[in-house]
Amino acid sequence: MAGHSKWKNIQNRKGAQDAKRGKVFQKMSKEIFVAAKAGGPDAESNASLRLAIEKAKGVNVPNDVIKRAVDKATGAGADENYEEVIYEGYGPGGVAVLVYCLTENRNRTAPNMRVAFSKNGGNLGESGSVGYMFDRKGRLFIERTDSTDEDAVMMAALEAGADDIESTADGFEIITQPTDFLTVKETLEAEGIEFISADIEMIPSMYTVLSEDAEEQFEKMLEVLENDEDVQDIYHNAEDQD
Numbered sequence: 126m127a128g129h130s131k132w133k134n135i136q137n138r139k140g141a142q143d144a145k146r147g148k149v150f151q152k153m154s155k156e157i158f159v160a161a162k163a164g165g166p167d168a169e170s171n172a173s174l175r176l177a178i179e180k181a182k183g184v185n186v187p188n189d190v191i192k193r194a195v196d197k198a199t200g201a202g203a204d205e206n207y208e209e210v211i212y213e214g215y216g217p218g219g220v221a222v223l224v225y226c227l228t229e230n231r232n233r234t235a236p237n238m239r240v241a242f243s244k245n246g247g248n249l250g251e252s253g254s255v256g257y258m259f260d261r262k263g264r265l266f267i268e269r270t271d272s273t274d275e276d277a278v279m280m281a282a283l284e285a286g287a288d289d290i291e292s293t294a295d296g297f298e299i300i301t302q303p304t305d306f307l308t309v310k311e312t313l314e315a316e317g318i319e320f321i322s323a324d325i326e327m328i329p330s331m332y333t334v335l336s337e338d339a340e341e342q343f344e345k346m347l348e349v350l351e352n353d354e355d356v357q358d359i360y361h362n363a364e365d366q367d
Contacts, residue, residue, distance in 0.1 A: 152357055153181040154194040155227050159207050161198035172307055179310075180324060205229065212238045213255045216346050217246030218339030220363045221255035223327055228355040237353055245346035246339070258362060259327040262288075263306030265313075266322040269296040278318065285312035296321075300328070329362035 157177045164171035168178055174195070181191055197205075210231060212224040222242075228234040242249045267278060275292060282290050282299050286309050289300040301309045303325050310323050335343060343363060350356050 157194040214249040263301035
C-alpha cells in the first residue's frame with residue numbers, strides 16, 4: 126500500500142504481515158525466485174536479488190526459506206515460470222490502483238483481479254489507464270527518536286545520492302531514483318542509520334480524498350487483493366486521513 130504520508134500505512138502493513146506471516150513468506154520467496162532465475166544466484170552481482178533478500182529479511186523471513194527460494198530458481202524448480210503482470214483500475218471514489226502480480230497462470234489471475242475490483246465498487250481498466258499517475262522511485266523511511274540528529278541524517282542522505290528528503294514529526298522520508306536506491310540505502314546503513322521501511326515503489330503524483338463510506342469499501346477491496354496468492358504489491362493514490 127502507498128498513501129500520502131504513509132506512516133500509518135507502514136504500521137498497519139507490519140501488523141498485517143505479522144498476522145499473515147505464512148503468506149508473506151510465500152510472496153517473498155516468489156520474488157526471490159524470480160530475481161534469482163533472471164539474474165543468477167549471486168546477490169553481490171544481482172541487484173534485484175539483493176533487494177529481494179533485504180526485503181525478505183525486513184519481514185523476518187528465515188535464512189533457510191531464502192536459501193530454498195534461490196536454490197529452487199537454479200535447480201529443481203528452474204522450469205517454473207512466473208511473469209509479472211500489472212493490473213490497473215479505479216477503486217471506489219475514483220482512487221487509482223496499480224496491482225503488481227507474479228503469476229504462472231494469467232487465466233486464474235485476471236478473473237480474480239476483475240472480481241476484486243468490480244465487487245468492491247471499482248472497475249479494472251486498460252493498461253496505462255492509471256499508470257501515468259505514478260512514478261517509480263526508491264522510498265526509505267527513518268523513524269525520529271529523541272537522539273535523532275536531523276541535520277546529520279539529511280546531509281548523509283543527500284551526500285549518498287538522495288533526490289529529496291521530507292522531514293516530519295514522525296521522521297524522514299527519503300526519495301531516490303530506482304538506480305540509486307541500493308547505494309543510498311547501503312551507504313546510510315553503513316552510517317548506522319536504520320529504516321522502518323525501504324523499497325522501490327510506485328509513488329502517486331496526485332492524491333484522491335475518499336469519503337468515509339468509500340474509504341471503508343476501499344479497505345475491503347484492498348483486503349481481497351492482499352489475500353490473493355498472485356498479488357505481490359498494491360499501490361494507490363488514496364490520501365491518508367489520519
